[in-house]
Amino acid sequence: MALVEGLEIYFWIGLGVSALFLTVGVDRVVEAARDSYIFRVLLIPGVIVLWPLVLIRWAMLESGREPSTRQRTHRSTHACVWILLAVLLPTALAGAMVLRAQGPMEAPAVLLEAPGAVGTQP
Amino acid sequence: MSERFVPVTWNTNKYIYDAVLLAGVFLYIWVFINFAPDYQTVTRAVSGTIYKARAFGSCAFLMLTLILCLGPLAKFDSRFLPLMYNRRHFGVLTCSVALVHAMYVIGIYFSFNPLYDKYVAVLGTNTNYGQLLGFPFESMGVLALLILVIMAVTSHDFWMRFLTPPLWKALHMLVYVAYAAGVIHVALGALQSETGPILPMIVGVSVAAVAGLHLAAALVDRRQMRQVAAAAQEGWLHAGTVDDIPDKRGLVVELGDGQRAAVFRYGNKLSALANACAHQNGPLGEGRVIGGCVTCPWHGFQYNPADGRAPAPFTEKVSTFRIRLDGDAILIDPNPLAPGTFVEPLVIGEPA
Numbered sequence: 001m002a003l004v005e006g007l008e009i010y011f012w013i014g015l016g017v018s019a020l021f022l023t024v025g026v027d028r029v030v031e032a033a034r035d036s037y038i039f040r041v042l043l044i045p046g047v048i049v050l051w052p053l054v055l056i057r058w059a060m061l062e063s064g065r066e067p068s069t070r071q072r073t074h075r076s077t078h079a080c081v082w083i084l085l086a087v088l089l090p091t092a093l094a095g096a097m098v099l100r101a102q103g104p105m106e107a108p109a110v111l112l113e114a115p116g117a118v119g120t121q122p
Numbered sequence: 123m124s125e126r127f128v129p130v131t132w133n134t135n136k137y138i139y140d141a142v143l144l145a146g147v148f149l150y151i152w153v154f155i156n157f158a159p160d161y162q163t164v165t166r167a168v169s170g171t172i173y174k175a176r177a178f179g180s181c182a183f184l185m186l187t188l189i190l191c192l193g194p195l196a197k198f199d200s201r202f203l204p205l206m207y208n209r210r211h212f213g214v215l216t217c218s219v220a221l222v223h224a225m226y227v228i229g230i231y232f233s234f235n236p237l238y239d240k241y242v243a244v245l246g247t248n249t250n251y252g253q254l255l256g257f258p259f260e261s262m263g264v265l266a267l268l269i270l271v272i273m274a275v276t277s278h279d280f281w282m283r284f285l286t287p288p289l290w291k292a293l294h295m296l297v298y299v300a301y302a303a304g305v306i307h308v309a310l311g312a313l314q315s316e317t318g319p320i321l322p323m324i325v326g327v328s329v330a331a332v333a334g335l336h337l338a339a340a341l342v343d344r345r346q347m348r349q350v351a352a353a354a355q356e357g358w359l360h361a362g363t364v365d366d367i368p369d370k371r372g373l374v375v376e377l378g379d380g381q382r383a384a385v386f387r388y389g390n391k392l393s394a395l396a397n398a399c400a401h402q403n404g405p406l407g408e409g410r411v412i413g414g415c416v417t418c419p420w421h422g423f424q425y426n427p428a429d430g431r432a433p434a435p436f437t438e439k440v441s442t443f444r445i446r447l448d449g450d451a452i453l454i455d456p457n458p459l460a461p462g463t464f465v466e467p468l469v470i471g472e473p474a
Contacts, residue, residue, distance in 0.1 A: 004242055030284055032127050032437065039129040039278065046275035057284060074291050074403065075382075079340035081298050086333040089305050093326060096309035099255050100317070 014048030021047055021054055029061035127280050139208040143215055150184075151177045161320055175226035176312065180324075182220035183304055186270075187328040189213060190301055194339035196419075197408075206420050210277045213297075217274040220267050227260075254310070262307035269300035282402065291403045305329055346374070358446065358453040361385055364392070364470055365450065372416070374407035377456040382407070383443045385452055386416055386427050391467040393427035394443035394454055400461070401438060429464040 022040045026033045033040070047054050154177035159168070168176075189212050195202040228240055235243040248258040273294055282290045308325055361375045364387070372384040374397050382397035384407030395416060397407045404420030411417070415424035415433060425432055425440055432438040439462035444455040447468055459465065 003245070004239060030280065032283065033280065034126075036126045036128065039127045039280065042129055042278055043280060046278070046281060049272055049275050053285070074295060075340070075343055077295065078336070079344070081295070082333060082336040082340055085298060085302055086337050089302060089329045089333055092306050092309050093322075093329060095254065096313050097322060099310075100314060 010051075011048060014051040017051040017054060018044045018047035021058060025058050029058060127278075135204075136208050136211070140211055140215075143212060147181060147185075147215065147219060150181050154180065161318070169230075171226065171230055175223055175230060178219050178223035178226060179308075179312070182216055182223055183308060183325075184328065185212065185216040185219060186297075186301055186304060187332055189216060190297070190332045191335055194335035197339050197342070200419070203419055213270070214274045214277055217267075217270040220270055224263070224267055227263075255314075257310045259307050259310035262303040262310070266300040266303040266307060269296045269303070273297060273300075279401070282400075287398065287400060287403050301332065357455065357457075359456055361394075361445070361452045361454045363450045364447070364452060367392075370411040372407035372409065372411075373452075374405070375454065377454070381456070381458070383454060383456075383458075384416075385445060385454065386411055387470075388414070388427060390470045391427075392445060392447075392452065392470065393465065393467045394445045395425060395427060395430050396441040396443075396458060396461075398440070399423050399438075400432075400440050406440070428467050429462055431462045 022043060026040065026043075151174075155170075155173055158177070159173060189209060192202060192205050192209060192212075196206045228244060232238075232240040232243040232247070235247060237243070238246045244260050244264060245258070248256070248260070250256050250258060251261075273296070276285070276290065276293060285293070305325065308321075313321060313325065359375075359377065361383075362373050362385070367373045367385060367387040370386075370388055372386045374382055374384050376382055383394050384397045385392060385394045386407075388411040395406060397405060399406050399418040399420065401418065401421055401423045404418040404423070406416055406418055406425070409417045409419040411427065412424070414426070416427050417424050423432065423438060424436075425438070428442075430440040430442045441458035441461050442463050442465045443458055444465055445468055446453045447470070452468075
């Protein structure tokens with residue numbers, strides 16, 4: 001239950017942050033958002049989910065601290081990830097096939113005769 | 123594109139794309155619910171509601187598989203590029219379908235748990251994480267769904283601008299983790315509850331297609347990548363020769379430190395930009411110069427090759443690089459200039 005309570009608290013804080021950010025902050029830090037209001041409704045779920053990150057980015061933009069302008073390629077990460085997954089995923093699938101239950105539960109069904117149809121019983 | 127944010131930028135192509143997507147989902151769900159029961163070899167009797175849950179779950183898995191295949195396919199064959207155009211709507215719909223699956227599953231299997239709230243029961247009922255047979259595969263589904271939700275709620279262009287493209291891209295590369303979690307979720311869940319060959323074949327082919335295409339794309343990318351030669355002079359790097367670049371095309375070069383630039387030839391001029399589009403990190407170097415602007419192959423965002431700025435009223439900008447000619451060889455300064463910095467284009471045939 002602690003998990004649910006924690007998530008509830010996280011949600012309510014996120015809702016508060018979204019109200020503050022989408023009415024005050026967004027105009028201050030993103031120029032293209034000024035005088036544009038309807039799209040902000042779409043941002044509410046994102047702010048609720050990522051509110052700690054939103055606060056960090058908001059603070060960075062307010063203070064003028066911007067990360068490096070170097071746009072590093074994601075291709076090298078992509079290659080490493082897929083070499084790993086190309087091993088992991090077939091292994092997981094093969095393991096799952098080995099684990100697949102083959103017990104009596106899977107034996108073919110046998111049609112039983114109804115009690116009244118058995119003529120040899122007394 | 124970017125002068126002011128709107129909720130969704132619609133056009134005819136997007137309407138068609140979304141209509142086909144929705145029709146495909148409805149058709150799949152209908153076919154699954156009506157015909158799959160004839161082909162399933164389940165170990166225990168399955169109700170109609172469970173078939174609905176499985177219909178949405180398998181649909182989400184296949185949609186995610188298709189989404190992950192689109193990137194490499196578009197790299198190999200430009201005819202797939204239109205499918206990349208509205209991939210984020212595809213992603214949001216996939217997340218929605220996965221959510222419906224989760225709601226069905228919670229309603230069927232966890233609503234009447236005497237010990238826990240139904241949402242807590244998803245993770246709290248089975249905690250045998252130390253064993254493979256009977257592993258709580260639901261947790262893998264929850265992880266995949268959580269990532270899909272994060273991606274869906276940050277799919278608006280605003281998030282790219284607010285979080286910066288590198289951070290946004292890193293966040294959205296979690297889709298690979300989501301796919302891996304989805305595969306394990308299916309392998310230790312649905313695959314264990316039936317005995318027929320159809321489901322393992324579908325999952326196996328999906329995994330082979332996604333992993334194979336991405337590995338092939340990584341390999342091709344590595345082969346195509348022009349490793350710049352050792353420093354020619356004063357820290358400048360040798361990017362290639364003028365003849366390496368067809369007119370109105372780009373040449374992508376690896377500059378080290380994970381950074382790439384694209385040198386474009388247009389008429390008798392050369393300019394160099396960062397290879398990553400400011401919109402969604404699309405590969406600018408694989409695009410073309412159209413109407414005097416470098417055009418991203420993914421969504422058509424355009425940049426002036428001399429200063430890396432999108433034409434007014436748009437405001438995107440990418441880094442530029444200084445280049446010079448040494449005979450026929452193109453030399454590039456690996457240090458990017460601030461996005462939007464004007465660099466006089468090199469004129470081929472004139473001394474630098």
